[in-house]
Amino acid sequence: MTIASGGNDPARGSNEASISGHCFGDPSFEPKILAILCNWCTYSAADAAGSAHSVYPPNLHIVRVMCSGRVDPSLILKALRGGMDGVLICGCHPGDCHYINGNHKTAFRIPMVKRVVSQYGIAPERIRLEWISAAEANRFVAVAKEMTEQIRDLGPVSRTIR
Amino acid sequence: MMNSNGEAGKKARVYVCECGPIMNEGIDLPALEARIGALPRVAAVTRYSTLCSEQGRTWLTDHLAAHPESVVVIAACSPREHGSTFMEACRKGGLNPYLLAIANIREQCAWVTADRHAATFKAERLIKSAVARACVQDPLPENEVECSTDVLIVGAGVAGLTAAHQLARAGRRVFLVERTPAIGGRVGLLGEVFPNMECSSCMIEPLMDEILHHPLIEALTYSEVESVKGSFGNFIVQVRRRARHVDTAGCYGCRTCHAACPVEIPNEFDFGLSRRNAVYIPYTGALPNASLVDETVCLRFRGEKCTACAEACPFGNIHFDDSDEITELQVGAILLATGSEPLLLGRAAAPKRVITGMMLERLVNSAGPTGGTVSLPGEEPPRSVALIYCADEAGKAPSVACSKVCCMSMAKYRHQLQQKLPDCTVVEILWERCTGGKGYREFARDVDTHSEVQRIRLTDSDRILRFVDRGNTVGIRYTQEGMTAQLNVDLVVIAPPLRGSPTNRELGALLRTSVDDHDFFVEEHRHLKSHRSLVEGVMLAGSCQGPKDVQESTAHAAAAAGEVLSLLIPGRKLKVEPATAEVRQDICSGCGICLATCPYQAITFHETRRVAEINNLLCRSCGTCAAGCPSGAIDARHFTDRQLWAEVDALLNA
Numbered sequence: 033m034t035i036a037s038g039g040n041d042p043a044r045g046s047n048e049a050s051i052s053g054h055c056f057g058d059p060s061f062e063p064k065i066l067a068i069l070c071n072w073c074t075y076s077a078a079d080a081a082g083s084a085h086s087v088y089p090p091n092l093h094i095v096r097v098m099c100s101g102r103v104d105p106s107l108i109l110k111a112l113r114g115g116m117d118g119v120l121i122c123g124c125h126p127g128d129c130h131y132i133n134g135n136h137k138t139a140f141r142i143p144m145v146k147r148v149v150s151q152y153g154i155a156p157e158r159i160r161l162e163w164i165s166a167a168e169a170n171r172f173v174a175v176a177k178e179m180t181e182q183i184r185d186l187g188p189v190s191r192t193i194r
Numbered sequence: 195m196m197n198s199n200g201e202a203g204k205k206a207r208v209y210v211c212e213c214g215p216i217m218n219e220g221i222d223l224p225a226l227e228a229r230i231g232a233l234p235r236v237a238a239v240t241r242y243s244t245l246c247s248e249q250g251r252t253w254l255t256d257h258l259a260a261h262p263e264s265v266v267v268i269a270a271c272s273p274r275e276h277g278s279t280f281m282e283a284c285r286k287g288g289l290n291p292y293l294l295a296i297a298n299i300r301e302q303c304a305w306v307t308a309d310r311h312a313a314t315f316k317a318e319r320l321i322k323s324a325v326a327r328a329c330v331q332d333p334l335p336e337n338e339v340e341c342s343t344d345v346l347i348v349g350a351g352v353a354g355l356t357a358a359h360q361l362a363r364a365g366r367r368v369f370l371v372e373r374t375p376a377i378g379g380r381v382g383l384l385g386e387v388f389p390n391m392e393c394s395s396c397m398i399e400p401l402m403d404e405i406l407h408h409p410l411i412e413a414l415t416y417s418e419v420e421s422v423k424g425s426f427g428n429f430i431v432q433v434r435r436r437a438r439h440v441d442t443a444g445c446y447g448c449r450t451c452h453a454a455c456p457v458e459i460p461n462e463f464d465f466g467l468s469r470r471n472a473v474y475i476p477y478t479g480a481l482p483n484a485s486l487v488d489e490t491v492c493l494r495f496r497g498e499k500c501t502a503c504a505e506a507c508p509f510g511n512i513h514f515d516d517s518d519e520i521t522e523l524q525v526g527a528i529l530l531a532t533g534s535e536p537l538l539l540g541r542a543a544a545p546k547r548v549i550t551g552m553m554l555e556r557l558v559n560s561a562g563p564t565g566g567t568v569s570l571p572g573e574e575p576p577r578s579v580a581l582i583y584c585a586d587e588a589g590k591a592p593s594v595a596c597s598k599v600c601c602m603s604m605a606k607y608r609h610q611l612q613q614k615l616p617d618c619t620v621v622e623i624l625w626e627r628c629t630g631g632k633g634y635r636e637f638a639r640d641v642d643t644h645s646e647v648q649r650i651r652l653t654d655s656d657r658i659l660r661f662v663d664r665g666n667t668v669g670i671r672y673t674q675e676g677m678t679a680q681l682n683v684d685l686v687v688i689a690p691p692l693r694g695s696p697t698n699r700e701l702g703a704l705l706r707t708s709v710d711d712h713d714f715f716v717e718e719h720r721h722l723k724s725h726r727s728l729v730e731g732v733m734l735a736g737s738c739q740g741p742k743d744v745q746e747s748t749a750h751a752a753a754a755a756g757e758v759l760s761l762l763i764p765g766r767k768l769k770v771e772p773a774t775a776e777v778r779q780d781i782c783s784g785c786g787i788c789l790a791t792c793p794y795q796a797i798t799f800h801e802t803r804r805v806a807e808i809n810n811l812l813c814r815s816c817g818t819c820a821a822g823c824p825s826g827a828i829d830a831r832h833f834t835d836r837q838l839w840a841e842v843d844a845l846l847n848a
Binding site: 173 | 272273274275298300301302303304305306307308309312313315316319320323728791793794814815816817818820821822830833835838839841842843845846
């Protein structure tokens, strides 16, 4: 992996975002986005978006887990290293977890993963955590669209990883 | 399941459901079929019009039986829609259902992609991903274990009694453990219940009689749960049966022994409004109607040679040599019905003219310590009574939590005071009034119309400062709109908020199920599963889960009993969830991090082997422990690291 100078502090934003977004932006670039969704809330929301025929970009691919608490930080790292341009993790709203508090653990783990990737010069914005309930199909579609555009602006992750 | 397969040679059989005409509208199915068929890891692709139809399911079952592939992918609608349908078809077709992978090409592809061409490519990627997953899936054994259908109920209040009755009627053996010497709980102490002022003991006594004489119910009064081992289906519970020193079956409740006893202490069942002896029956009407000797105060158990009660008993029924017995019970499920009680902070600090609602209940009750006369023992009836809603005896502002039953109780007290003391001045001090429930507001309004009351309404910034003991009266000092005021009355009745029984915390620790800040047991789901605790096989009934009146408690108890009946069925074994988490004990470092990640207490630490162990009957398959294990020693079956990575890796290379 390359070491980016500066940009290590996610609070200050990253180098990668400013370089790839504005200097190397490629309009033909189609990002690959992995969405890891919990079975009970967001996977249901995604299904409901389907039933409502709400269109979102085909760039987003959903992998189902029973709980967002199942999302191992190493899976996110491996996905980025393998070439996923963005990883979206979604679960039930805090307090609504089907497994009491699995999402609370996710809420702690994801910021940690963001810090780790920013140390390697990967924009932490490539990882996104959202709480989307089964009733929020519209919100899921909005997040899918928004994230696809954000990642399109950031450019391919392969540019930052060797 | 240790992953040992997923060899390069494995090939999947792919079924594509056309969903009638629907799938082809969004996806070019002939093109998709051709591209999938050309993939190296695909043995064959078969299209079918509607796999979920009865015809489709039969066809699928027959097709699977005729083509015994070890790896199957179905590209169809969401697994949340027909996942279980297709798993059942696999089972019938002789394939382990955990070898099936489903590609959701309808809800998450055909229906959400604007361009048919793009949707076809996306469907291809999703199927490739499912094929990759299917190739590394493991068959999971669908095991069953023997279980007991007997039930332990802790707490013999109205909830515990209702549940016991219901379970016994269905032929289940019930052990009903009650901490106090009498069954009936709080309802046994009440005179009348709102909103119809039904006589409480008339209502509950037939039920109590039936419980005590039912051949399938063993009521263990004066007993406590000592230890709990095992889990759902096979709990082993040790119950301490405290020595009553009186043979319950042989005691006729004649009370001759009571008069002979030289000890006299305040009776806790009348909240100190009456006195009892060391040998006693808790209250008039208590069942079983049998005396017991209280070891903690009896002179004989404090080294003296008193035998007064034993000499007085006309039946020779008092046995000082009896000692506590430990009974071991084997049950399939445990139902907690331990109830709630008003939150009291240092009762001793309050003047004696400040009493709780439960104390007024005892005074009003014709079977109570004053025979139904509303007056403190040995005193004239009060000429003025203040009812203070929400406050505890320290006189604070209302707590954040509302117990919802107290406002209706207050309306009931006003009605009873109007009946019993028509000339008494009644003052209500309240912040708000909550009277929701069938017929409840009607009752409260009716009381408002038919009884006179002075009402002092306080706002959130107001509070009761303190109670001043003035001998024959009590002063209530409070603030109203920033001004301090004092009201003097003969009697103050407070309705403090309820909290779970004080034994709940200890019991929760024994059962490893959580208790909240108010000592109520935590339910599995607030709305749908409030009768289930966080531990499988441990049910919650009545107000041990949260404040409830009689109506709600009995309905809740019936739900809990029904849950037990539907989970534990005689002659049927207990299905063990196959897709639970597992610990690779050769890798586990014994750090114990996983123990804290599991909300269901399914993980325990093996003290001699120094590794974590997962109880498959308690695990609910969330996989949070697998993601949290720093050694990578835990994997979630059917959602293994390898399977998830296979899905992602296939998407990357698609």
